[in-house]
Amino acid sequence: MSPETGLGGPGARAEPDLVRLHLTDSALVIDPGGGELREDLVRPALPVDGGEIVCDPGIADPAGAGRMSARLLDGRVPEWVGLIYGPEVARAAGQMLDRTARPESDGAVGLTQTVHSTWFTRPSRAAWIFLRLAQGLWIRRYWPSPADGSALAIDPFLLDLELGALMRMEPVPVCFGSDAMESLVYGPHRDRIRGAAEHLRDHGAEDILVRKLHVLLRRALSWLIERIEDDEGDEDNEGDDGDGPGAGDEIDALWALYDDLGGLPRAVKQFYFAPVMREPRARRACVQPEDVWEGGSLVRHGTDALDWSQNFCGLLATDNDAVRWVVAPVRDGGFRLDVSVAVADRIAHDIDGARALARVPIPGFLPVLVELRPDEAGARLTGWAAVTADEMRAIDVVDVVSVPGARAPLRGPARERMRELQDGATRWARRRSRSVRQQVEAPDVQSWDLLVPRTIPAGLDLSMPWAAEVAAAQGIVMRP
Structure with missing residues (x-):
């Protein structure tokens, strides 16, 4: 644009x-x-x-x-x-x-x-904002996670703060007709907004983002105040006697915090951000199929693509060969199918409880299902299932899902189309990540002031980085 x-x-x-x-x-x-x-x-x-x-x-x-x-x-x-x-x-x-x-x-x-x-x-102003929102919501849902780390690891809290700020800009609220979209991005962080604002007030932030954070958190605070007022109104309508903890005192404190963030931002180099923990690259090296078996002879092996639309964003690596499968004989004369999928680098230290399901469609029969859980290294989700010789020969798709209610696995031309779209999106994210990294290395201070403008400037375009991208390019994330 x-x-x-x-x-x-x-x-x-x-x-x-x-x-x-x-x-x-x-x-x-x-x-x-x-x-x-x-x-x-x-x-x-x-x-x-x-x-x-x-x-x-x-x-x-x-x-x-x-x-x-x-x-x-x-x-x-x-x-x-x-x-x-x-x-x-x-x-x-x-x-x-x-x-x-x-x-x-x-x-x-x-x-x-x-x-x-x-x-x-x-x-119009509305058209600009809606296109920007579309880009941000796409990043929120589908931003790729190539295992080589070539695309920035987006901080979901920062991204949601900026999306919420855009949704509160006039005339966007009347376009949605309710606060449902704001609740989508602010709601998961309701308990975190006040703490983040207090930390910003007391300790400052990285100078390249400090002005953005003041704008973002003030808008988030105004949303939080409205929600508390709405909750209090609902309680009053139900006949509450008003003797509980005072919502009025909480609202007054939040307005005072809102006013505090309206002053001149104070930039510092530490405190508000923590370094991203990076998994040593050697530990995350690709595992070859031959390394999986202890003396067993390979029968079949291959790779498959992850269907982004059927998986949680940021959980698994999204390379087109992220899913690996191997079939080998076992002692009882049958076969064992082992499936694994690379975990996104950004969650390598927070993988406990992560789960996924591999679905292997077998024409004319029930699909083979393989439950996947973290391996000991925390680099992949792995699992296995026993298969017959007929099932082993029929394997051509290994579809991994991590969201409830996933659709049936795509096959044939539909799956190839999915792979092409995802491959193009990954290339786009890599190019964008390189561009943001270059801007961070040689920042134009004025350009960062347009990240979340109070009014939409004439020069706003889709190449403008998000606050979450800027933080990721510097290797920093917001503290929980």
């Missing part, structure tokens, strides 16, 4: 300014450029008031950066349509939906209209 050429950067085509609206039997679809974006691994969908927006942050194709498609699902035109696409598009959407309410609306399905706009070449 750039203010001169629009969301697509230098040489971007102007077709996305031509916004196509068309009615289906379930939604009014807004397609800038005439092609609807569908949610997939590299194009996240944001649930908004009365519909959804699918954004393209340019991960698979930089030329597509900035495109957004929308679906209106409840027969009305929410406020965000005008805020993002402009009043002309909102007006056309309203007229089309009005037709569906008339008695003669049977012919409205399939109705199409094209509107000329400048939403892409001169994006």
Whole structure:
């Protein structure tokens, strides 16, 4: 994105300014450029008031950066349509939906209209923020973890603080219609926000991030105060006698902390951050299949890719050969299938309790399931299962999952497509990580002040690093 050429950067085509609206039997679809974006691994969908927006942050194709498609699902035109696409598009959407309410609306399905706009070449504040949110939410859910450490290990607390700060910027709250999205990113850290703010006030922070942390934590404190006030209001409605711990005193203390962080930030070199613990590279060297067996002869072995969408972000290494499997004979004449998957470098010291399940589809039979747990070195999740000769010969996919309710394993062309998308996303993350590291080595102090702006500046673009990326590039993480 750039203010001169629009969301697509230098040489971007102007077709996305031509916004196509068309009615289906379930939604009014807004397609800038005439092609609807569908949610997939590299194009996240944001649930908004009365519909959804699918954004393209340019991960698979930089030329597509900035495109957004929308679906209106409840027969009305929410406020965000005008805020993002402009009043002309909102007006056309309203007229089309009005037709569906008339008695003669049977012919409205399939109705199409094209509107000329400048939403892409001169994006609004809301459009900028939504694209930035889409990128951050993608990083939150899918940021790759190659075993070689070539992509930065993102601190989830810092990333969530920045996402929450963006979600509180006007006019974003009205676009979501509730605080559900803020609760998604702030909620898991509710008990940590106050402590982090107090530590920042008392001890300062790294100078390259101190201003960002003051902005981020003040916005998080304002959210926390609202939640406590809401909780107190709910208790009052239930007839609480008010003799318990005073929420009013807690709110006053949080407002005082909020005010304290509004002063000039004090930068220091230590205290607030702790060095990242790095696993010695030699210990994390790849294990060859021949090393797994004690004198047993190999029968079959191979590797497979991890399906990111079916695994927790940051738990396992995401290289396309992260999953290893080996089949060898055992003394009773059967066969043993051993499966292992590399653990992401960032959790090598916090792997206790990590679990995953390997699913091996066998055509015409039940799948082979292998429960995976940490090995003694803490470098991989491993497990094994007994298999028959027929099952051994049928193995072509070993699908590892760590989220509940995972879909059936992808196979054939669908799995190859998954691998290609993930491989492209990993290359994108590696390039971005190299760029952030270079900026940290030779920082332009002014550029860091734009990480979480109070207003969206004309020059904001998707290459701007997140606070979590800056911290990771320096090899530091926030203390728990």
